[in-house]
Amino acid sequence: MDYPNDQAPGAPVRSGIPEHGRIPKYYAVKARIALLVDELAEGNALPTERDLAERYEVARETVRQALRDLLLEGKLRRQGRGTVAAGPKLEQPLSLVSYTEGVRRQGRTPGRNLIGLDRFPCNAALAEETGLRPGEPVWHLERVLLADEERMGLESTYVAAERVPHLDTDFDPDSSFYSYLHDRLGIAFGDADERLETVLATPREALLIGTPPALPMLLIHRISRDTEGRPLERVRSLYRGDRFSFSTRLRDSSSTRLGDSST
Known part of the structure; x- marks a missing residue:
């Protein structure tokens, strides 16, 4: 053609x-x-x-x-x-890379505005999804994501209080949660399950992000585990569809299997 x-x-x-x-x-x-x-x-x-x-x-x-x-x-x-x-969209890799690192790679200044940090008993639905114990204390951290002071999205993180007992006093809400886990607590990410879909923001989400409710959003659900396979966090990240794109590198798994079988 x-x-x-x-x-x-x-x-x-x-x-x-x-x-x-x-x-x-x-x-x-x-x-x-x-x-x-x-x-x-x-x-x-x-x-x-x-x-x-x-x-x-x-x-x-x-x-x-x-x-x-x-x-x-x-x-x-x-x-x-x-x-x-508007200029080019921000491009975020689909990998275990923090929002902070992804934004800085593109010469922009990352930031966050804290919406709320609450502690409550883990309910049955969250426990089933993450592998945490029903009733154990859980932190919920909600923040607006910024790039050069422009609102880009909304991030909601659930993490067991046992893993981060002093999150309310030791953590700077404007900083990277991943860096806090790694640098302050010595916790490393092992793997994660991630799902990406398009949605419309709720009226509350649109107000917090500063966009019209009709603007398409990119929604990422992530369940992360540490290097020992223990549940670490459950994250819901909502990104503006007009200002964000995502990228990843794909490999042909069949060629990998063929290579393994020949050795």
Whole structure:
């Protein structure tokens, strides 16, 4: 199949044009605005809706629909009463790497705002999911995730109080929980089970993250264990779909098995 010469890696096949060739007017405007955004530095303002409508000779509602798509895709973001170029998304590896390390690798400054730190008896549902004992004390740590002071997501962590008995006094909520476990307590991560899905934020979550409830979110559930296989934490991490992406490296397990069988 032949593709247009300007087909960029990772772009929609045939630039999103349907097979019948009829392109919705808003989509054609969106494509032209996207080219305009590519020429702007991060944080630079986009022309007003009125200016864009006059430039492309379309109704302002057509421009609004195009801008809504670009906002949801993360190419634009609201700033005050205007719209600015958002810059590239943050890319987080799907691995046992802390949020702090992942953000710093991209030259951004990580941070967190504490929402709450509570201690309560482990209920039956949490015990079944994590392997903890029903009724044993559990910490619940909830924080808003930041990058360069911009709110990026919401993280909810459950951990047995026995493993971190002084979490409320020894831990800086703005710092990395993984570093605290490793550097202060000598606890190392062994492995984890992780599941990724797309969701919409609840009204409470949208308020804490500072996004519209209709914005798609990336949700990660993680059950972590230490090097001895003991349950360590249960984490629910909610990331903004317009500002985050995830990456991983895959290997062909069949080639590994063939290699093992030949030795």
